[in-house]
Amino acid sequence: xxxxxxxAAPEPKYWHLKTVLSEALDSEFTVGEILPxxxxxxxxxxxxxxxxxxxxxxxxLEGRLQRRRGVGTTVAPPRMGVAVASNARDWPGxxxxxxxxxxxxxxxxxSAVAAALETAPDTEVHVLRRxxxxxxxxxxxxxxxxxxAAAPDLPTTDTGAARARAxxxxxxSLGLDGEDRAVELGSARADDAKELDRLPGAPVLVVTTRYFxxxxxxxxxxxxxxxxxxxxxxxxxxxxxxxxxxxxKAS
Amino acid sequence: xxxxxxxAAPEPKYWHLKTVLSEALDSEFTVGEILPxxxxxxxxxxxxxxxxxxxxxxxxLEGRLQRRRGVGTTVAPPRMGVAVASNARDWPGxxxxxxxxxxxxxxxxxSAVAAALETAPDTEVHVLRRxxxxxxxxxxxxxxxxxxAAAPDLPTTDTGAARARAxxxxxxSLGLDGEDRAVELGSARADDAKELDRLPGAPVLVVTTRYFxxxxxxxxxxxxxxxxxxxxxxxxxxxxxxxxxxxxKAS
DNA sequence: GAGTGGTCTAGACCACCTC
DNA sequence: AGGTGGTCTAGACCACTCG
Numbered sequence: 270x271x272x273x274x275x276x277a278a279p280e281p282k283y284w285h286l287k288t289v290l291s292e293a294l295d296s297e298f299t300v301g302e303i304l305p306x307x308x309x310x311x312x313x314x315x316x317x318x319x320x321x322x323x324x325x326x327x328x329x330l331e332g333r334l335q336r337r338r339g340v341g342t343t344v345a346p347p348r349m350g351v352a353v354a355s356n357a358r359d360w361p362g363x364x365x366x367x368x369x370x371x372x373x374x375x376x377x378x379x380s381a382v383a384a385a386l387e388t389a390p391d392t393e394v395h396v397l398r399r400x401x402x403x404x405x406x407x408x409x410x411x412x413x414x415x416x417x418a419a420a421p422d423l424p425t426t427d428t429g430a431a432r433a434r435a436x437x438x439x440x441x442s443l444g445l446d447g448e449d450r451a452v453e454l455g456s457a458r459a460d461d462a463k464e465l466d467r468l469p470g471a472p473v474l475v476v477t478t479r480y481f482x483x484x485x486x487x488x489x490x491x492x493x494x495x496x497x498x499x500x501x502x503x504x505x506x507x508x509x510x511x512x513x514x515x516x517x518k519a520s
Numbered sequence: 521x522x523x524x525x526x527x528a529a530p531e532p533k534y535w536h537l538k539t540v541l542s543e544a545l546d547s548e549f550t551v552g553e554i555l556p557x558x559x560x561x562x563x564x565x566x567x568x569x570x571x572x573x574x575x576x577x578x579x580x581l582e583g584r585l586q587r588r589r590g591v592g593t594t595v596a597p598p599r600m601g602v603a604v605a606s607n608a609r610d611w612p613g614x615x616x617x618x619x620x621x622x623x624x625x626x627x628x629x630x631s632a633v634a635a636a637l638e639t640a641p642d643t644e645v646h647v648l649r650r651x652x653x654x655x656x657x658x659x660x661x662x663x664x665x666x667x668x669a670a671a672p673d674l675p676t677t678d679t680g681a682a683r684a685r686a687x688x689x690x691x692x693s694l695g696l697d698g699e700d701r702a703v704e705l706g707s708a709r710a711d712d713a714k715e716l717d718r719l720p721g722a723p724v725l726v727v728t729t730r731y732f733x734x735x736x737x738x739x740x741x742x743x744x745x746x747x748x749x750x751x752x753x754x755x756x757x758x759x760x761x762x763x764x765x766x767x768x769k770a771s
Numbered sequence: 772g773a774g775t776g777g778t779c780t781a782g783a784c785c786a787c788c789t790c
Numbered sequence: 791a792g793g794t795g796g797t798c799t800a801g802a803c804c805a806c807t808c809g
Contacts, residue, residue: 279804281778284720306794317780319570322795327707327721338795339788348704354754450754452703453599454723454747456578468796469535470578472705472723496705503605503701503754530785532797557775568799573776589776590807719777 282316283323289314290324294333294344304334304342330472332497338468348500349404353450353476353492355504360445360480361399361413361490362437368399368411370433378414378489385479385489388416397433400464401492408499410464411492419443419487440480440488447481452501461493472496533567534574540565541575545584545595555585555593581723583748589719599751600655604701604727606755611696611731612650612664612741613688619650619662621684629665629740636730636740639667648684651715652743659750661715662743666691691731691739698732703752712744723747 304310311321325342328334335345352367361368374396377383383390394414401409415436455475462469473493480488494501555561562572576593579585586596603618612619625647628634634641645665652660666687706726713720724744731739745752 283778287721308794317782319781320779323778325795330705330723331707332704336795337788338786339793341794350702451601451751452725452754453583453751454581454705454725456582470538472581474703474705474725500702500704503703534797559775568801570800571798574797576776587776588807589805590774592775 283320283327286314286316286321286324287327290328291333294328298344300344300346302344304344306341329497335497345498348498349408350502351401351403351408351494351499353501353503354448358445358448360437360440360443361488362434362440367403368401370430370437371398371400372429373397373433373436375417382414382489382491385477386414386416386486393417395436397436399433406498407465407495409492409494410461411490414489414491415440416487419482443482443487445480445482445487446484449479449481449486451477453477454496455493457493465493465495467495467497474499474501476501534571534578537565537567537572537575538578541579542584545579549595551595551597553595555595557592580748586748596749599749600659601753602652602654602659602745602750604752604754605699609696609699611688611691611694612739613685613691618654619652621681621688622649622651623680624648624684624687626668633665633740633742636728637665637667637737644668646687648687650684657749658716658746660743660745661712662741665740665742667738694733694738696731696733696738697735700730700732700737702728704728705747706744708744716744716746718746718748725750725752727752 298304305313307318307321307325311318314321325334325336329336329345332345332348334342336342359366362370375393376396377391378386378388378394378396380390382394383392386392386394388394394416397411397413397415399411399413400407401411419440453475455473457465457467457469457471457473459469461473462471465471465473474496476490476492476494478490478492479486480490549555556564558569558572558576562569565572576585576587580587580596583596583599585593587593610617613621626644627647628642629637629639629645629647631641633645634643637643637645639645645667648662648664648666650662650664651658652662704726706724708716708718708720708722708724710720712724713722716722716724725747727741727743727745729741729743730737731741
């Protein structure tokens with residue numbers, strides 16, 4: 270019939286838009302630069318704002334953009350490499366530890382954590398909250414679960430960060446004979462989101478680490494890293510930037 | 521004035537909806553069960569379909585749901601643990617390798633890969649495509665870049681998978697003295713998406729691995745794992761399921 | 772062809788930031 | 791107060807799967 274080839278691919282608009290924007294970001298924008306607002310951009314490309322937003326969301330997910338309510342959309346710097354594990358194993362709180370203790374409580378852990386610790390579900394454990402800052406930005410929030418058995422006698426008078434540090438000190442004295450690690454995608458709970466300066470539900474990389482002593486788990490860490498700004502590195506060797514773009518500073 | 525406490529939190533509807541659905545999934549549904557369709561669900565909760573979809577998207581991102589166009593939305597099984605690195609280091613294509621070679625070409629690599637390989641940007645390299653299947657599902661697609669220098673003389677007559685295997689055999693004979701790994705969030709390119717049985721743009725965990733011989737990179741692997749179904753494990757010790765829910769089989 | 776999820780529209784209002 | 795991104799609506803049509 271009259272249907273000459275009608276263009277093979279009904280590629281979704283938002284997908285095509287994302288590609289176009291991505292190329293524009295490479296060639297016409299510099300890191301930190303602020304984009305036109307969503308209503309203008311949508312008008313410029315002749316699409317509804319929702320469609321434009323779908324493209325922007327993808328680019329934000331890929332770490333190309335940063336959007337802040339009330340402010341605007343800016344071009345994000347390349348993701349920073351964040352060392353999660355090196356060949357030199359050490360307890361959390363060890364000498365060259367990038368984390369900052371925030372506070373500590375004693376609670377019964379969620380059931381998944383109890384299972385990982387191989388303890389009864391109602392056993393109380395120390396729960397330490399820590400945060401990690403890199404390049405002046407918060408990049409991760411952690412909950413570290415330590416069975417009371419591993420850190421028994423503590424001055425219960427201490428509270429907050431001081432108490433957390435006391436628990437960490439106790440850990441150092443134990444033998445560490447292994448680590449176990451898993452990484453998966455998650456979305457930030459409200460408390461983590463606040464810590465990470467993101468909205469609840471923001472994509473995060475959840476790193477679950479188990480620390481073993483005498484063959485049994487002595488601590489479990491659940492760390493949530495901002496997925497938009499972080500590239501987790503697991504290095505044998507000194508980390509070399511694979512995305513070796515220059516890092517001009519934002520204004 | 522008369523403003524008694526007006527409820528502190530104008531929590532977004534989709535967020536609240538996600539919580540409600542999440543709890544319903546835990547208590548009232550079994551793995552593989554099919555949910556009511558989106559229009560019905562939206563009506564039942566008294567929200568627009570777009571809002572309902574925002575909640576479903578989050579749950580899918582967290583691996584709780586699986587949605588397939590033309591079919592429906594089903595309750596997903598817990599994520600499977602996929603071993604990415606063990607203590608026993610080995611070249612790709614080694615004895616207990618979970619990957620399946622698909623084909624091989626010779627091209628100039630993308631600039632980011634050339635940088636990781638520490639070669640000139642226009643040096644041609646072998647590009648192997650491999651896929652990984654676990655529990656009967658495709659879980660990852662990989663591009664493996666090997667400079668011709670590391671695998672020089674190959675029967676150029678071979679094509680496809682046979683050629684890929686030939687390159688891998690060449691690698692085995694080299695000394696492996698280190699690995700370097702990074703994990704970050706990405707979205708599936710069209711070709712990877714097809715391999716992974718997902719739509720383009722689906723969230724993936726991108727694992728970039730560099731293999732070193734004589735202190736220089738001899739191969740770079742860029743593997744994209746389905747973020748919805750996979751939990752990447754980096755084990756010292758035998759992996760124990762942390763999400764220890766039973767795995768009833770889907771119908 | 773009927774039913775599903777995926778895309779898209781054109782609006783509205785809200786929460787937040789900055790001036 | 792004005793501008794930004796975030797949420798939400800009520801529709802429409804499309805692409806896909808399956809009986």
